[in-house]
Amino acid sequence: xxxxxxAAFCGAGAERYGRLKxxxxxxxxxxxxSESSLARFLARARRAAGLRKRVVxxxxxxxxxxxxxRRFRGxxxxxxxxxxxxxxxxxxxxxxxxAISGEIAAANAARLGHPPATELKILILHGLLHLxxxxxxxxxxxxxxxxxxxxxxxRLPETLIERAERHAGxxxxxxxxxxxxxxxxxxxxxxxRT
Numbered sequence: 001x002x003x004x005x006x007a008a009f010c011g012a013g014a015e016r017y018g019r020l021k022x023x024x025x026x027x028x029x030x031x032x033x034s035e036s037s038l039a040r041f042l043a044r045a046r047r048a049a050g051l052r053k054r055v056v057x058x059x060x061x062x063x064x065x066x067x068x069x070r071r072f073r074g075x076x077x078x079x080x081x082x083x084x085x086x087x088x089x090x091x092x093x094x095x096x097x098x099a100i101s102g103e104i105a106a107a108n109a110a111r112l113g114h115p116p117a118t119e120l121k122i123l124i125l126h127g128l129l130h131l132x133x134x135x136x137x138x139x140x141x142x143x144x145x146x147x148x149x150x151x152x153x154x155r156l157p158e159t160l161i162e163r164a165e166r167h168a169g170x171x172x173x174x175x176x177x178x179x180x181x182x183x184x185x186x187x188x189x190x191x192x193r194t
Contacts, residue, residue, distance in 0.1 A: 102116075
């Protein structure tokens with residue numbers, strides 16, 4: 001994806017909404033989730049994932065996630081989480097952006113019996129690992145292993161990949177996880193700090 005198109009979202013998650021200093025942006029409030037507690041979790045999880053630069057998280061509605069998913073991945077449906085790595089050639093202090101559907105997070109939390117804020121944290125962790133260069137569709141389980149390790153370290157319940165594997169036999173299951181990495185940007189080896 002070219003620089004002009006990337007500018008439409010990456011980093012603009014904050015600029016577009018006029019909140020450049022904020023790292024958590026709620027376009028769609030989620031019951032029980034606060035900007036401050038998610039920002040603290042994001043900082044801990046970002047460091048644990050080996051990312052040094054800033055990450056902006058947008059919590060939006062299904063309509064906005066559908067539009068982002070259609071625009072950047074060619075999939076005309078809402079999804080739970082999308083990751084937008086910053087272009088490697090960009091001289092920025094931004095690692096990338098993560099977009100999360102607050103509606104899907106709240107629905108999954110209700111089905112799984114944990115608070116919506118916990119579901120947002122699970123999705124943030126998953127998005128961070130994509131920003132770190134992991135790709136569960138092509139990495140022979142490396143992302144799943146790292147996500148499970150960080151889940152334990154960060155005291156989260158079942159990860160998105162664990163849930164997807166458990167529900168893989170149920171094609172209609174909303175819990176199977178429909179995440180996406182919006183831009184395939186060459187990165188350093190997964191887990192390696194750059």
